[in-house]
Amino acid sequence: MPELTYPRTExxxxxxDFFGTAIADPYRWLEADARQDSKVRAWINAQNAVTNDYLENLPGRELFRRRMADLLNTERHDIPRKRAGQYFFARHDGLQNQSTLYVRDGESGQDRLLIDPNGWSEDNADALAEWSVSDDGLFLAxxxxTGGTDWRTIKVMDVETGELLEDSIEWARFSRIAWAPDGSGFFYSRYPEPEGGATSGAGVRNQAVYFHRLGNPQNEDKLIYATPDRPEMLNIADRTSAGRYLYISTTPGTNESALTVVDLEAPEWTPRTIFPKMDSEWHLLGHVGQRLYLITTDGAERRRVMTLDLSQTHPQPVEILPEAEGVLNDAALLGGKLIVAYLVDAKTEMRRFSLDGTLEGDIRLPGIGTAGGLSGHPTDDEAFFAFTSHDAPTTVYRYNIAADSVTPWAQPKLKIDPSLIEVEQHFYASKDGTRVPMFVxxxxxxxxxxPTLLYGYGGFGISMLPAYNPLQIAWVEQGGVLAIANIRGGGEYGTAWHQGGRLQNKQNAFDDFIAAGEFLKAQGITSAKGLAIQGESGGGLLVGAVTNQRPDLFDVALPGVGVLDMLRYDQFTGGALWTAEFGSPSDKAAFDNLLTYSPYHTMRDGKNYPAILVTTADADDRVVPGHSFKYISALQYADLGPKPRLIRIETRAGHGAGMPLDKIIAHHADMWAFAAYWTGLELERD
Known part of the structure; x- marks a missing residue:
């Protein structure tokens, strides 16, 4: 490869000054929004030019692109939502850049296209995001x-005619859409209009729940719930299928939340907070009359199911389904039964119970993998869920509750022979002896x-579960190994597993990931100089941190859209929501901890670092690209050995959601080609 000359970065x-400690930040100017700052834009263009020239010379780049496109070129469906005898579902016909939305009239009716976002913009970077259908099936919100941003504009369609109504809602963000039972309008969450309408750097304060009545202008929308005394709170409203109650989760950005309900059958929609403390998770499954069914971590780190009778003056929760050995990961009231999916060593087991919590038996799944997304009407015998595994594409199944039978509803064609793929689960010991699972x-x-690609996340209680990913399969097809570590900070074993990698315990997540790399090499799974690591968002933080801590262990690092400046992360857009996960830099104890692993601040000058390809996007308003800009600048400035340190910056894209498929393919082909070159993966199929 040609010798690299990095662009000069001022x-x-x-x-x-942090509590008497001086912290230099020489690249502060790169925090500016590139869409408004010409100096940052010029820097991006210069970095991309160097990176593109380098990537164009990598063998395998086009091979990976072609194979990924072929693997993805098959019809894919999301779980349908049934309303008034009609089935509404998202469908991807293969290589479309964006999924489309269809409706099917009855079980055997023809599919009719409702929304096709392909063509909404010239580069197909505008996407269909959240959607919801009224109970009578007449209206779709x-x-x-737009361009990868977290901000949303909500519109309304007449389902029968396909015509758009004049209704238009702005400034929605981190919102669901929940229709009133009579279809007169819907509930949503929004922020105040940003000053000057500039959304790129807007923070997350004063989110409130509103009701929009069809036909009215947005300025007449009714305020339903807000927390002006706690402006940093998220207030997310939703309604269970055919439910009488609107429920509002209030949280500072953690999994724990307060729970408020609104009786939509009452003449006045008066919010009633039933669990005010934010020390446990509370999720509403549904209700029978005024009896609510709730999932909670209160007194149960792996979750349990409780009921609460709202007809009582002072209702108290009553347990009907105690904490089990597995983690309760999904549940729903369907066909007069309680259907529950559990995680057992990061794999799904599904069971059915009567409404009093009596076990009626297991639901047989198609294999060992991940099942979830339970959907259906609480009194209808027809329900749906999705199943996937590392060697099985996501298939939508219909579950007949009365017959206790599972049949495929939409199954994509598989572009590989699954018998050629082997999936193993290993368990290894972390630094402190903790037993950690990993899929290979x-x-x-x-x-x-x-050569091995090791993936991890380890944060916010998010579990890394078995799932079919054609982009990763393209790596495996070429003879590479894929490893996914279920490190602490995730939710694979409940609240304790999350807490074990959170706040002052964050180093445990890094230790778990380092131990995974050591295990892969010690067991002869990974070649001696062939270990690449990848992670995105919180996983980007993971990759950046462990690269600094053990540059000798890893041969390639691929941190994507990462949280990399841990002393200023809370200053940007939604970063303030993460202080409960990482700790606030304004707190002395938290600062001391953050400084021990912040990737931007802990580079080890004079060490021989792995090859590094950082990836981000200019419109990311979740983890702003300034994190990656500052990080790569510090890497390029430091004395870290001869391997490349490059950044790939996507344009008109955000944190990942809504990115057009052609950009997704190009992005991953570049990463895999880079990793293949520097791990010595011999590409076999051209």
Whole structure:
């Protein structure tokens, strides 16, 4: 490969004082929004030019692109939502950049296209986001995502005619859409209009729940619920299928939340907070009359199901389904039964119970993998869920509750022979002896050490579960190994597993990931110089942190849209919501901890670092690209050995959701080609 010359990046003299400790921030100017700052835009263009020239010379780039496109070129369906005998569902016909929305009239009716976002913009970067159908099936409210941003515009369609109504809602963000039972309008969450209408740097304060009545202008929408005394709170409203109650989860950005309900059959919609403390999770499954069914971590780190009778003056929750050995991961009231999906060592088991919590038996799943997304009417025998695994594409199944039978409803064609793929689950010991699970996926004929792509996240209680990913399969097809570590900080074993990698315990997540890499090499799964690591968002933080801590262990690092400046993350857009996960830099104890692992601040000058390809997007208003801009600048400035340190910056894209498929394919082909070159993966199929 040609010798790299990085663009010159100006270093400033900004120094911050944290509790008497001086912290230099020479690249502070790169925090500016590139869409408004010409200097940052020029820097992006210069970095992309160097990166593109380098990537164009990598063998395998086009091979990975072609194979990913072929693997993805099959029809895919999301779980349908049934309303008034009609089935509404998102469908992807193969290589479309964006999924489309269809309706089917009855079980055997023809599919009719409702929304096709392909063509909404020249680069197909505008996408269909959240959507919801009224109970009578007459109206569809849907959110438009523009260029990858988290902000939404909500519009309304007449389902029968396909015509748009004049209704238009702005400034929705982190919102669901919940129709009133009579279809007169819908509930949503929004923020105040940003000053000057500028959304790129707007923070997340004073979110409130509103009701929009069809036909009215937005300025007449009714305020339903707000927390002006706690402006940093998220207030997310939803309604269970055919439910009488609107429920509002109030949270500072953690999994724990307060729970408020609104009786929509009452003449006045008066919010009633039934669980005010934010020390446990509370999720409403549904109700029978005034008896609510709730999932909670209160007194149960792996969750349990309780009921609450709202007809009582002072209702108290009553347990009907105690905490089990597995983690309660999904549940729904369907066909007069309680259907529950549990995680057992990061794999799904599904069971059915009577409404009093009596076990009626297991629901047989198609294999070992991940099942969820339970959907249906609480009194209808027809329900749906999705199932997937590392070697099985996501298939939508119909569950007949009365017959206790599972049949495929929409099954994509598989572009690989699954018998050629082997999936194993290993358990290894972390630094402190904790037993950590990890999935390993490879071709059956790959029996010796091989270049390996190790993926992880480890935060916010989010579990890394078995799922079919054609982009990753393209790596496995070429003889590479895919490993996914279920490190602490996730939710694979409940609240304790999350807490074990959160706040002051964050180093445990890094130790777990480092131990995964050591295990892969010690067991002869990974070749001696063939370990690539990847993570996105919180996983980008993971990759950045462990690269600094163990540059000798990893050969390639791929941090994507990462949280990389842990001393200023809370200053940007939604970053303030993450202080409960990481700790606030304004707190001395938290600052001391954050400084031990912040990727931007803990580079080890003079060490021989792995090859690094950072990826981000200019319109990311979740984890702003300034994190990655500052991080790569510091990497390029430091003395870290001869391997490349590059950044790939996507335009008109955000944190990932809504990114057009052609950009997704190009993005991953570049990463895999980079990883293949620097791990020595011999590409076999051209």
């Amino acid at each position: 270093r400033g003299d900004v120094v911050d 849907f959110a438009v995502q 996926v490879r071709r059956r004929d790959v029996t010796g050490p091989a």
